[in-house]
Amino acid sequence: MIFDWLPPTLIGVLLVLAGIGAVRRINLWRAGQSEKVDILAGLMAMPKRYLHDLHHVVERDKYMSRTHVATGGGFVLAMVLVVFVHLFGVKSEILAWALLAALVIMFCGALFVAKRRLNPPSRLSKGPWMRLPKSLLTFSITFFVLTLPAAGILPEGFGGWLLTVVLSVLILMSLGEMLFGMTWGGPMKHAFAGALHLAFHRRPERFGGGRSTGLKPAVLGGDVHGVSKPTDFKWNQLLGFDACVQCGRCEAVCPAFAAGQPLNPKKLIQDMVVGFAGGTDEKYAGSPYPDGSGGVQDVGNAVGGKDQIITNGLINPDTLWSCTTCRACVEECPMMIEHVDAIVDMRRFLTLEKGDTPNKGAQVLENIIATDNPNGYSPASRTHWAADQNLNVMKEVKQADVLFWVSDGAFDMRSQRILRSFVTLLKAAKVDVAILGDEERDSGDVARRLGDDATFQSLAKRNLATMSQYRFNTIVTTDPHAFHCLKNEYGDFGSTALDGVEVLHHTTFLNRLIKEGRLQLDAFSGGKVTYHDPCYLGRYNGEYDAPRELLASLGIEVAEMERSGYRSRCCGGGGGVPITDIPGERRIADMRMEDVISTGAEMVAVGCQQCTAMLEGVVEPRPVVKDIAEILAGQLKEMH
Amino acid sequence: MSNFSSNDDALHSVFRRDLRTEWIARNRLHPLHDSVVSAQQGGEVRGPTGLLRKNPHVIGFIGPNGLKRIDRANGSFVAIGGKKRVPSAKDSQRPLHLVENPEGYIMVVGDMIGGRLTSHDKDILGLAHQLAAEKSKVAVVLVCFGENKETQCDLAGVDRVIHLEGNVFEGFAPEAGLSVLQQIETSYQPMHWLFPDSVHGGSDLGSRLAARLGERPATQAWQVTSEKTISRGASGSQDISRTTPRILMLMEECANAVEDTRHEALPLALEFDVSMAEGDHRLIDQGQIDVDSNAVPLAEAEFILSAGNGIHNWDQFHSAAAALRATEGASRVAVDDGFMPRSRQVGASGTWVTARVYLAVGISGAIQHMQGIGQCDKVVAINTDAGCDMVKRADLAVIADSEAILAELTRLAQQRELSKEEEESDAA
Amino acid sequence: MQPNVNVVSLVSIGRHPQSGRSRRAEQDGRAVELGLSLVGEALTVVHVGEDQDPVLRQYAGMGLPSMTVLSQGKECDALPVLTSFLKAQLPSVVLTGVRSESGESSGMLPYLLAEALGWPLVPRVAEILHIKDGQAEVLLALPRGQRRSVQVTLPFIASVDNAAQEARQTAFGPGLRATLHVETVDSVVDDAAIQWEMSAAKPRPKRLKVVKAKTAADRMKAATAKPVGGGGKIMKNETPAEKAQAIFDLLLEEKVVR
Structure with missing residues (x-):
């Protein structure tokens, strides 16, 4: 037959082209900053990460996970077999039958992909992604027909040259998508970049059920701080951006996007890709950034290049300042892309290099530098709230079992109620507790999320130096933000102050006290209660159970909101967002309060003073907002 | 030269007691008692049936704590004869403090805002007398420029006045003032130069004089005796104690104003030709400029029209603010809802304001907001809820829909503007 | 520039x-x-x-x-x-x-x-x-x-x-x-x-409102009188024009409208 050579040649050529594309793509990533990654171990761990961790996230959408297993699994198997059967011409009916089976599985999967694309939800990107099910179907059908002779079902040479030519055209179309597109920037890029991203992930601790949420410290003193142009990212961060499948799950959970603020995590990641690959965002076919007043921004005007400053033309700084760092997008991303890291990296550039933190940001940072608290209160008034509390101060007692980290709530009259309630509980349980008093400083959370890592590091080091003078076994705090910093971020500064010290959120600590029988509480009879998971307690630190167990111990059956636990919606108080105050169509706190109201609860229990402040800022009438410590203190049995 | 002394038109303000009527009023057995008392308070009248009727409502008076008191002794009815005695500083004649042929002078250069002594100026005059009292025959001299409308210089403790008028002193003319002060320095060699350390020009003029004379002044002084001066330094965080210098710039409330004496307030001659007073030709005052009321920083604004949740017609609100020439403010909710920029937010989490008049429209008054307006003199509330905190705080509260009131206010302001223009064109 | x-x-x-x-x-x-x-x-x-x-x-x-x-x-x-x-x-x-x-x-x-x-x-x-x-x-x-x-x-x-x-x-x-x-x-x-002697700033005493009263009754009155300004005037039932006039008069009186 005159055209018999055509299909194998096409397969071979496309494989070579894919290889060239892969090298080219890899070079794009290598333009990023070096980062030490264990290449071999990463590659070895990749299949497990893919099958276990990634699948665990995809599994949240059963339809999609099964579809993906069938399509993806079928394709990988089929592709390997295609190489053997059609490229190398291995004559084996078993292989051919296996290939047919793989193609059938893939075909079935592709049918479901196609079904999903019939009426796709708004979070999915359109454009080339609408073509993908067709390519998948074409691939499976084409190779099915092509393999039939090899499997002995059809005689060799069936259909003559005409069929061969037709099949060759179809091979070109489908393999063009599947192989060429994989490395040259088509939708299938996600498979190639995604697999490598899983292997070389910047936070390998996240795999196997671990958790890694602390930001990486900025290197201070160089020519640039933070990320100004795409090549300032670490190379594996760039690789991570390329792994995006544009499924839009991040967009669906992003509180800023829902509030109409100019942020869409999916678009942001795509803009990062535009940044390091060069070009414009005109090919982007998903939801654009909202414009902050109910409409959307135009797509196609953002221009990027690998050595071009990102905030000059690619991304509007407002987009970066809209993020509450709630990590909902990261939690939801099946590719485990780190949106928050990227956003804070770029914020660091804006704050440390440009001095361009919007609205009250500059003032807050200046206050933190000059007074160690964001509102510029006198550092000597930090302990005023505890004037009547008779608390031990570390400076005097030098050691205690528990160090109570008060946090900046000490200056806020609303938060002081939470602090007092917690102290009441500690006293009732006769805990050996002390505070740092005026020696305590802001944990640095706000400074760090606003991109001022210099100030964060200075605060962290000074706090660590203070703590290293005293001896204690446990730190307890009512502020999840301080909790996160102390637990996950202070470890990067080479201090031994926290060695062997357990850092706990007050809900965890109180839960232990109750389980040990050290607190006697009356049952609660105040109507329906729901619980709002603070981002920095839940998603950042995985503490979903202790608050619920505490409420249960009072006989409260929590009326869960639709979005709770790891899917909890942010209150809008994190990431310095109340300070940068980027206009949106609605307030995040209002949306969260609607979630609360829809449960019919009369009270919402919270475990964070920032959430309390944000939710109480919603115009009345609304359910009562109370910290769990306040609820517990109200139910404390009178001691006789 | 005008008369700076207060008028003691003593004759008609002298209060004379009518001892006889008082005595009759006290003595219930006196035959004329009834008629005198009823003449005083209209307590008893002859009713239509010819009976004597007592009106219980007019008997007695309302005491200071709001309760009605009946004074059987009629002790408080001193004001017999319908002549109410109005207590005032005027009627008690203070003793006159005379300084004849003074041998030394203390110069007080007042701010004289609007041609009148400020309370700051008066405190400094009080301090000048404390310093003068330590030596004999020292006169306290008030130096003032431009228009002088003050009529109570004598009561404020001014022994002598140097008053210079002329166009050259109008507006921003520090060099002209300085040339006068230098002339005074050569003519009188005063013991002390006292200036108010204020933003109204006192600190500027004092600093210029000190620099010109090459003397180190004490600024922000708040405790001064003839030997020792304590002044604030390091942005108010430290007290500097030193020997009292000749030039002092004094803080408010550095001493008590003169209260017990009267002074001569005689003009003091100064050989100074006003036409010779030449300002620095390198500094040309081009006058005060018309500041758009909305460009005034919120924290400094004198009159704020502030909007809250109760505003529905924002165009009307803005036009009302423009007509009244008020600076616009807003509550947090109005800002959150996007009707006003964040920079306009009044309150603990926004701007702390110091307006003299704060007109709150449709703001119920969250605690943070009330904190932010704590320093306002007069608060006016327009609100539909009579029970809200803003109405409780307000000096004048109007319970009504904001739209109608704002429309009326706009109309009134425009009317006034028109009539003013007419007056001007008539005058022209 | x-x-x-x-x-x-x-x-x-x-x-x-x-x-x-x-x-x-x-x-x-x-x-x-x-x-x-x-x-x-x-x-x-x-x-x-x-x-x-x-x-x-x-x-x-x-x-x-x-x-x-x-x-x-x-x-x-x-x-x-x-x-x-x-x-x-x-x-x-x-x-x-x-x-x-x-x-x-x-x-x-x-x-x-x-x-x-x-x-x-x-x-x-x-x-x-x-x-x-x-x-x-x-x-x-x-x-x-x-x-x-x-x-x-x-x-x-x-x-x-x-x-x-x-x-x-x-x-x-x-x-x-x-x-x-x-x-x-x-x-x-x-x-x-x-x-000079430098020391930390002493808080300045707040000036008290001294009432100069000649008689005990006057001093009593001054001490017991309610502070002025607590509880302002509230207008409820007047016409909008009257209410606005009252506000406008206050603005004129305070000289913020000229």
Whole structure:
């Protein structure tokens, strides 16, 4: 037959082209900053990460996970077999039958992909992604027909040259998508970049059920701080951006996007890709950034290049300042892309290099530098709230079992109620507790999320130096933000102050006290209660159970909101967002309060003073907002 | 030269007691008692049936704590004869403090805002007398420029006045003032130069004089005796104690104003030709400029029209603010809802304001907001809820829909503007 | 921008009112901001004092490629050093704060400099509108947000008021990388100031409202009378026109509507 050579040649050529594309793509990533990654171990761990961790996230959408297993699994198997059967011409009916089976599985999967694309939800990107099910179907059908002779079902040479030519055209179309597109920037890029991203992930601790949420410290003193142009990212961060499948799950959970603020995590990641690959965002076919007043921004005007400053033309700084760092997008991303890291990296550039933190940001940072608290209160008034509390101060007692980290709530009259309630509980349980008093400083959370890592590091080091003078076994705090910093971020500064010290959120600590029988509480009879998971307690630190167990111990059956636990919606108080105050169509706190109201609860229990402040800022009438410590203190049995 | 002394038109303000009527009023057995008392308070009248009727409502008076008191002794009815005695500083004649042929002078250069002594100026005059009292025959001299409308210089403790008028002193003319002060320095060699350390020009003029004379002044002084001066330094965080210098710039409330004496307030001659007073030709005052009321920083604004949740017609609100020439403010909710920029937010989490008049429209008054307006003199509330905190705080509260009131206010302001223009064109 | 004008901003070490820590001084920051808005990076920023102070980096972080430090000890007088520096530099405009936040805070420095150099001084500047033909048009800040326009001949000294444009945010990176030109100078110790006793500020007693009353009854009345102003007038049932008139009368009475 005159055209018999055509299909194998096409397969071979496309494989070579894919290889060239892969090298080219890899070079794009290598333009990023070096980062030490264990290449071999990463590659070895990749299949497990893919099958276990990634699948665990995809599994949240059963339809999609099964579809993906069938399509993806079928394709990988089929592709390997295609190489053997059609490229190398291995004559084996078993292989051919296996290939047919793989193609059938893939075909079935592709049918479901196609079904999903019939009426796709708004979070999915359109454009080339609408073509993908067709390519998948074409691939499976084409190779099915092509393999039939090899499997002995059809005689060799069936259909003559005409069929061969037709099949060759179809091979070109489908393999063009599947192989060429994989490395040259088509939708299938996600498979190639995604697999490598899983292997070389910047936070390998996240795999196997671990958790890694602390930001990486900025290197201070160089020519640039933070990320100004795409090549300032670490190379594996760039690789991570390329792994995006544009499924839009991040967009669906992003509180800023829902509030109409100019942020869409999916678009942001795509803009990062535009940044390091060069070009414009005109090919982007998903939801654009909202414009902050109910409409959307135009797509196609953002221009990027690998050595071009990102905030000059690619991304509007407002987009970066809209993020509450709630990590909902990261939690939801099946590719485990780190949106928050990227956003804070770029914020660091804006704050440390440009001095361009919007609205009250500059003032807050200046206050933190000059007074160690964001509102510029006198550092000597930090302990005023505890004037009547008779608390031990570390400076005097030098050691205690528990160090109570008060946090900046000490200056806020609303938060002081939470602090007092917690102290009441500690006293009732006769805990050996002390505070740092005026020696305590802001944990640095706000400074760090606003991109001022210099100030964060200075605060962290000074706090660590203070703590290293005293001896204690446990730190307890009512502020999840301080909790996160102390637990996950202070470890990067080479201090031994926290060695062997357990850092706990007050809900965890109180839960232990109750389980040990050290607190006697009356049952609660105040109507329906729901619980709002603070981002920095839940998603950042995985503490979903202790608050619920505490409420249960009072006989409260929590009326869960639709979005709770790891899917909890942010209150809008994190990431310095109340300070940068980027206009949106609605307030995040209002949306969260609607979630609360829809449960019919009369009270919402919270475990964070920032959430309390944000939710109480919603115009009345609304359910009562109370910290769990306040609820517990109200139910404390009178001691006789 | 005008008369700076207060008028003691003593004759008609002298209060004379009518001892006889008082005595009759006290003595219930006196035959004329009834008629005198009823003449005083209209307590008893002859009713239509010819009976004597007592009106219980007019008997007695309302005491200071709001309760009605009946004074059987009629002790408080001193004001017999319908002549109410109005207590005032005027009627008690203070003793006159005379300084004849003074041998030394203390110069007080007042701010004289609007041609009148400020309370700051008066405190400094009080301090000048404390310093003068330590030596004999020292006169306290008030130096003032431009228009002088003050009529109570004598009561404020001014022994002598140097008053210079002329166009050259109008507006921003520090060099002209300085040339006068230098002339005074050569003519009188005063013991002390006292200036108010204020933003109204006192600190500027004092600093210029000190620099010109090459003397180190004490600024922000708040405790001064003839030997020792304590002044604030390091942005108010430290007290500097030193020997009292000749030039002092004094803080408010550095001493008590003169209260017990009267002074001569005689003009003091100064050989100074006003036409010779030449300002620095390198500094040309081009006058005060018309500041758009909305460009005034919120924290400094004198009159704020502030909007809250109760505003529905924002165009009307803005036009009302423009007509009244008020600076616009807003509550947090109005800002959150996007009707006003964040920079306009009044309150603990926004701007702390110091307006003299704060007109709150449709703001119920969250605690943070009330904190932010704590320093306002007069608060006016327009609100539909009579029970809200803003109405409780307000000096004048109007319970009504904001739209109608704002429309009326706009109309009134425009009317006034028109009539003013007419007056001007008539005058022209 | 006025690139041909030589502008110098003088900066000092500030003091945070709450914590007492060193910081970029409020008004000096504004002086730098005003200078930057006039001539951009051509601005010369001068500090007299210790050359190692970290606060200098906060000023530099406003986008200054370099700063000049006339290095001398804390107890030395800045005036002679600055006078000779400015005499050598001959700038057209010198910007300072109104009052420093540390040291004596007398606010005399601009005046003494002006006297020593024989230049005119404009106090409490809010804005420099333009500089043209050896003349500058300057807006002075008056209380309550009012402004006065003054024309001043170059060269001149201006002290910058709090009403001027707020100092831009200081950025860590540029501040760290800026070069400090340190010049050692012949400094003079401020003898007079050494004689002074310095102590932490004592809180000033609040002036009490003293009631001058001749009789016991009057004193009683003054002591028991309710404070005026608690509970204002409330208008409920009047017509809108009457209510508005009442408000308008109050505005007229308070002289906020003229």
